[in-house]
Every structure is written in C-alpha cells, then in structure tokens.
Amino acid sequence: MRASLFSVVAFLLLTGAANAQASLDGVLDPVRAKYALPAIAAAVVKEGKLLAVGVVGVRVVDTDIAATIEDRFHLGSDTKAMTATLAGMMVEEGKLRWNSTIGEVLGQDLPALRPKFAAITLAQLLSHTSGISPDNDEIGKLYFSADAYEYSLTQWRLRMIGAWGSKHDPSFPAAGKFQYANLGYITAGAMIEKVSGKPWERLIYERIYAPLGLSTAGIGAQATFGLYDAPVGHRTDDKGKVTPQPWGEPADLPASLGPAGLAHMSVKDFAAWAAWNAGEGKRGPALVRPETLKLLHTPVVEMQIKDPKPGTPKSGAYALGWGLSKFDWTEKPILTHNGSNGMNFASVEVDPDHDLALVVLINIAGPNADKASLEVMKTLYETYVK
Missing domain, CATH: 3.40.710.10 (DD-peptidase/beta-lactamase superfamily)
Structure with missing residues (x-):
C-alpha cells in the first residue's frame, strides 16, 4: 500500500x-x-x-x-471553528467581549440560571473550558425533545440552555479543565444570536459562506x-x-x-x-x-x-x-x-x-x-x- x-x-x-x-x-x-x-x-x-x-x-x-x-x-x-469566527466578529463589533458571561447576555431571557452557570464566559464556551457536561442522557433528551417543534430554533436553544443551566453548576473532569461540550457551543450560538438580532443560520450564510464564495x-x-x-x-x-x-x-x-x-x-x-x-x-x-x-x-x-x-x-x-x-x-x-x-x-x-x-x-x-x-x-x- x-x-x-x-x-x-x-x-x-x-x-x-x-x-x-x-x-x-x-x-x-x-x-x-x-x-x-x-x-x-x-x-x-x-x-x-x-x-x-x-x-x-x-x-x-x-x-x-x-x-x-x-x-x-x-x-x-x-462547524465549531465557524461559530467561533462569528463570535470573533461580534467581539470586533463591540457586541460581545471574550469575557462576556452567559448571564450578562442571556440573563434577561433566562432569569433562573444558577449563578455559577451564568458566570461562564464566551471564551470558556468556545474553548471547552466552561465546565458544561459533555453530551449525556439528560442533554440528549433536550436535543431530541418533541417540544422543540413548538418553537423556533433560537427559542428552543434558549429553552435548552435554561433547562440545563437552572439545574447544573459547572463541573470539571479530574484530568483538567478541558471537557468537550456541544451544549457549550449551542450556548455560544445563542449569545451570538442575542447580540446580533439574527439566527445563527442566517449569520453563517451572510458572514462566512457568502464572503468566502462557498456556493x-x-x-x-x-x-x-x-x-x-x-x-x-x-x-x-x-x-x-x-x-x-x-x-x-x-x-x-x-x-x-x-x-x-x-x-x-x-x-x-x-x-x-x-x-x-x-x-x-x-x-x-x-x-x-x-x-x-x-x-x-x-x-x-x-x-x-x-x-x-x-x-x-x-x-x-x-x-x-x-x-x-x-x-x-x-x-x-x-x-x-x-x-x-x-x-x-x-x-x-x-x-x-x-x-x-x-x-x-x-x-x-x-x-x-x-x-x-x-x-x-x-x-x-x-x-x-x-
């Protein structure tokens, strides 16, 4: 060979x-x-x-x-690198900071978040150092919930974040701070949606696909x-x-x-x-x-x-x-x-x-x-x- x-x-x-x-x-x-x-x-x-x-x-x-x-x-x-790039755009435009917290951006929509969860920053979400759990049975039930069909994607992301963040504090593995979390990137996406006023789906087309000519x-x-x-x-x-x-x-x-x-x-x-x-x-x-x-x-x-x-x-x-x-x-x-x-x-x-x-x-x-x-x-x- x-x-x-x-x-x-x-x-x-x-x-x-x-x-x-x-x-x-x-x-x-x-x-x-x-x-x-x-x-x-x-x-x-x-x-x-x-x-x-x-x-x-x-x-x-x-x-x-x-x-x-x-x-x-x-x-x-x-796809995660593209979401991180969208976050970088929001930081450059002054709509987010790397140390913006979930609570600062989404707290008005999600007032029941636990304080330690609300204190997680954008940079921590994007680097998988937030302490949010990897995908598990409880998170999977949120992803695949039949209730999702009653909401827009932006609304459902907020509901998933609220359902998890109102019950769980950040927790880290014994090996260190790194813990791969898809829910963390969903949360970063929701923060980007909130400050831009647009769904993540529109932003990736307008701000990445179109400028790069990814037809x-x-x-x-x-x-x-x-x-x-x-x-x-x-x-x-x-x-x-x-x-x-x-x-x-x-x-x-x-x-x-x-x-x-x-x-x-x-x-x-x-x-x-x-x-x-x-x-x-x-x-x-x-x-x-x-x-x-x-x-x-x-x-x-x-x-x-x-x-x-x-x-x-x-x-x-x-x-x-x-x-x-x-x-x-x-x-x-x-x-x-x-x-x-x-x-x-x-x-x-x-x-x-x-x-x-x-x-x-x-x-x-x-x-x-x-x-x-x-x-x-x-x-x-x-x-x-x-």
Whole structure:
C-alpha cells in the first residue's frame, strides 16, 4: 500500500507542475477500497492555491451513483471553528467581549440560571473550558425533545440552555479543565444570536459562506429530500450492517445543534475555508482582523487523549473552535479538528507556518473512516510540505 501511494505521489508532483490542479483520485481509491468506504474526498491548498483535489466512490452504498467534486459532504464539529469566527466578529463589533458571561447576555431571557452557570464566559464556551457536561442522557433528551417543534430554533436553544443551566453548576473532569461540550457551543450560538438580532443560520450564510464564495455550503443533511444528489451519510449497526440515511430526521442531528456541528459543503469549499485560516488574515476576505484570527488559533487549554490510536497525538491543546496537535508527520503542533454526526466523517489540518490546508471528507463514520483519513492526511502532508 505505501509503495503504491508513493508512486502516485511522485506522479502528482510531476503532473502538478504542469497542471493547475492534480487529481488525488489515485491516492484516494486504494484507501477507499482498503477501508470499505462508500466515498472519500480530499483537497490540498497551499498559499491560497488549490493544488490537488479528488473524490472517489459512490453517493449511496450498493449503488453506482458516483460521487463528484462538487458534491456536498457533512462537516460535523468542524462547524465549531465557524461559530467561533462569528463570535470573533461580534467581539470586533463591540457586541460581545471574550469575557462576556452567559448571564450578562442571556440573563434577561433566562432569569433562573444558577449563578455559577451564568458566570461562564464566551471564551470558556468556545474553548471547552466552561465546565458544561459533555453530551449525556439528560442533554440528549433536550436535543431530541418533541417540544422543540413548538418553537423556533433560537427559542428552543434558549429553552435548552435554561433547562440545563437552572439545574447544573459547572463541573470539571479530574484530568483538567478541558471537557468537550456541544451544549457549550449551542450556548455560544445563542449569545451570538442575542447580540446580533439574527439566527445563527442566517449569520453563517451572510458572514462566512457568502464572503468566502462557498456556493455549495449549507446546513443539515447534505442530500436534497428525495434525491441522491450528494454522498449521503451511512449508519453502521453493532453487527456491521451499513444502512444509508439520506433524508429527514435520521439523516442528521437535530437542527438546534447547528452552532456545534451541522454545516455541509463540497470538498473544494471546505478546502477554501481551511485555506483562509491557513493564511492567518494575509488574504481576503477580511472576515475578522488578523489579530482576532490569531487569537482563535492560539491554545487555551491542554487536553489529554486517552488510548490514542497508532499515529494519532497523545496530547494536544484546544484553542477557540480548533484543536492543536503534533502528529508523527509534523514538526510541531498544527491546527486540526474532526467532525462527525455518526454517519459522516470530516477532518481538517491547517499549518499556518507552511500556509497549507488539507481536508478529507467521508460519507460514513467510525474507526475505518478515522484510519482512512489519517492515512490520506499523512501522505498529503509529507508530499506538499516542501
């Protein structure tokens, strides 16, 4: 496998010199077959230029509907960096501060919040240092409550925050302050909605998708209802049976989780977003000032990774919407994040020192998707960091 990959890489380097974009299909197809994936896409952007891109496989397992370069894939928690960027915009506009508290912003709407919960800051929410619990059964009941259908998304986010924050104080794991909390990002999204006067869903279109020209970007399940017009997510049961989940409620997490992880877009658009971050404000559009973007990328808290998989980091840090980890193939920690709604997998690596962005997208989740992504990332990083 490695020998064949390196042969393909050599071909990429030769053809890439003559062509604007090299095809990654030859790298991706053996990986797709090795890990039995429906589809996999990847792209490389360096110094703002798309150097290589590819997609192989099918939109729906057991069909011959080929995935294409323009197809939309689900990003999962890679959406969090976009929510953090929206927060940065609100800070620059004077509508929020990094130390604005939940109580200051949402207290009038949620007067019953416990004082310690109300004292959590925006920066703590975005760095997963708020002490809000990771997803558990109680939080899951809020996400999937039938009552959500009686309210707008903005209203329901407030009701979820109030239901949790009126009963629970912040609590931290014994290992340290880092505790990954989707409800924390929902809360940050609600704070952004309150001070902007607009739903998070409108803001991400107006303030990120449109300025960056992300024409395929959207929110929620990636396929149009009733059509197989994108690589749909696939769920794997305990016996290994793979079932497509193309539309409706089973195809994604509840819509109220938008700020925590419901974006979708094509591999080229995802790469464009990653490349904008790799440029650290050197290239337009000026969504936020360079110093704000630098702050979003700056480590806030160390995190320990239990039982890391071979080749994956044993430790790292979390910034605001981004993790930072040193891989076996990197000289030092780089920006990275994974995302999954349980049916799709997305991974991004950003190395500002080399102005390099790598993305991998897969329409199934689980250990094989993770391994496949790491294998592709390693090959591409070693090829294009020159």
